[in-house]
Amino acid sequence: MSDQSPTCPIVTRRQFITGLGAAVSLGVAGGYGLGLWRKDPGVTNPVTATPATTAPTTLPIGSIGQSMAERTLVILEMGGGNDGLSMVVPHANDRYYDLRSSTAIGDPLELDNEIGLHPALVGLAARYEAGQVALIEGVGYPDPDLSHFVSMETWWTAHASGPTASGWLGRYLDAAAGPRQPLAGISIGPGPSRAMLGDTSFSVSIQDASGLSPAVAPWIDDVDELMGAWSGFAQAGPDEDPKLAPLRFAIASAAQARDQLAAAIGGEMEAGGRRRGRARVENFMGLAAQLVVALEEPSVIYVHGWGDFDTHQGQLNRHGDLMSQLDAALDGFWTTLDDAGAMEDVAVLTTSEFGRRALDNGSGTDHGTAGTQLLMGPGVRGGRYGEPPSLASLDPAGNVTHTVDFRSAYATVLDGWLGVDADTVLGGTFERLDVYV
């Protein structure tokens, strides 16, 4: 890519891959290739094998609704398999207490005569009463595989089976943002979420409030000078090794994203640092709120890396602690936005790869099937959606049967909130929830 202009450093991921194909010879992925995002050696030829199995990714860029261009969708991933029955508790169902002899929630915050929220979700309950929270019960996918790994793949790609390269939000970003808006999709967490991987769009990932600033050695006196010089690597020379092109692109886009973030957030990016444990999701959601307020661009922010929900043991304490963290994170998030007058343009959707086994194991719960999602925001028509799965008729493994396809919430936010053709992004038609009216 020696013809790459220094004033236009952003090339598309498709160009990135094409350039790579030229470098490594077509059909030979080497260490690259979107198929290797998840290392799946079963995909023998990631570059050429993927288009056949992915949904179309070439929506016209103008397809985003004008009035929706300001909107942001924040996904909060609850990794490990969140127990929906402990988050939204069927307190009037005797069968629930039979199944959950050691893990039942005895004192939920009652929302109606059937369900209540986990007692730690005080802030969420208040927002539910204010009509800003949609609870989606019974969410799962067909032929559930109880592996975290397969289930996460399914949720990320929104394909129920088969290897695919792109994530559902990557396909959305391809359609709505394209390659020219590197900050349209931001992952907050330990790297870009697979869900954000597109063919033409590029997703930035950051994981703390220090943003894209390196921790420099003490003998580097001026970090801006260093970074200025470093961004010079974006410029290719004549007749050079073409294998360098993807790396020059990576440096160019990182430098550009860093500049934009610095311009938008400035000194605040130096604050924060890298807190662990309890504060993790609060930090992540706090950063998400900060980015929504400071930046024009983000259309999707994907918060992930909060993965402690695999509560096989000690569930009451562990899950209770997670619910406290969730409530604090959401409260901080909405308060920040409210203070900045930016609530109206934001929606939050939670995901988790599966719910947990209906019958507990004496101290925790094993991998299960259907779970519960939250969809929040001022634009939401609050209330209950979906259908609570029957606790009376479990499958042979002791799992409930899902009542809502996981792509329903995706379809609902894609065309109801973000204003794109959900069917194209998802590669099929899924029932919309009546959340946006």
Next chain:
Amino acid sequence: MTYTTMERTAHVARRLGLGTASAAATPEEAMAAAFDTSADLAEIPAIKPPVDEDEATDYQVVVPGLLWWVERMAAAERPLEERMSWFWHDHFAIHARKVRFPYLAWQNHLTIRSHALGNFADLLTAMSTDPAMLIYLDTVRSTAKNPNENFARELMELHTLGTGTYTQTDVTEAARAMTGWVVKLPFARRTGYSLFDDAPDWESLFVPRRWDGGTKTVLGESGNFGMADMVDLLLDHPATAGFVTAKLYRELVGLEPPSTEVDRLAAQFQHDYDIRALATAIVESPAFLSDAAIRAKVRTPLEKLTATLGAFGGAVDIRSIQLLDITGFVPFTAPNPAGYPEGAVLTGPHRTVHTLDLALLVPDPPPELSVPEVFAALGVRDVSSASADVVESAPSAAHRIALAIGSPEFALI
């Protein structure tokens, strides 16, 4: 694009090891050096088995081992042993948080290390009852009454056969065969861990009453199978040798292997499962030194760190672990059972920018090196004029080193 002999020599060292640039003059010399395991090295640190649960769940227990491991990766001696130890660590991925007892993660590493260039059948057998693996993939919770499919699925999908060669029924039946295994701990815990006093602490243990002793049908064979039978079935299955061969070929050559090449290499591998022999055969194939193979892979954050340590002789301390943490590459913390990320995802903005953090590992004051010397120390011999210009224009020797670490050339192996 053709590369110089020096770059080809550097390529061999980058691919077959994890750390220091090769002192060899030719690719052939570098290969011989990589396979050489005769060097006498610092002994593996003895990590004392924890005695109570608080100690056992504290990650600090294994930090001395982790630092030793990073130092070994950065060293010039026995490079292929380190490459293969990491390869299998990634192949049989675990996460210390789910394993819960880091000591077991460390023991898992020592087991893998002892087989890294040995025999795959032995390695697979060891992993099938490895305490950390049994916990990580929920086998300690898997009983005749309530079999857990996690390990059964990953054992077939990720460790041996690859997708498309088995059915969900095979997974369900294999899970039944793999029940009955627990881990003996020196303190009381709940389900899945044994309290038998006569068994050695921190080792796995077969408890017949937890095992499903009925007849199972897996991969077309029926019998009263247990864990060892499952391992035998998988080693006998023709897909296993091909799957592992192709994966190691991708690791070492960096290219997708032609199917004829996989068939050729796997035929021998299935016969003896000799890992060193397979690695030798792969490296001796012409593709390994081809232009296409050179710089065909993205260097991982771990490989960047160990190469930087090797280049400048920085001390290995807890900072190395902290820097790996920033980019998500701390050993024993694989993000999922398929192991660590690779390829294009490693070139995202976060990891790209934080490559520059590695200058923290260069001793202070940094050495006064010319541009070619800085790159040579980092194992990069063919430097583009554009990258050389960027480093050349740096205001100081310190900046030259930091920039070379952040260069496009260094980001590829």
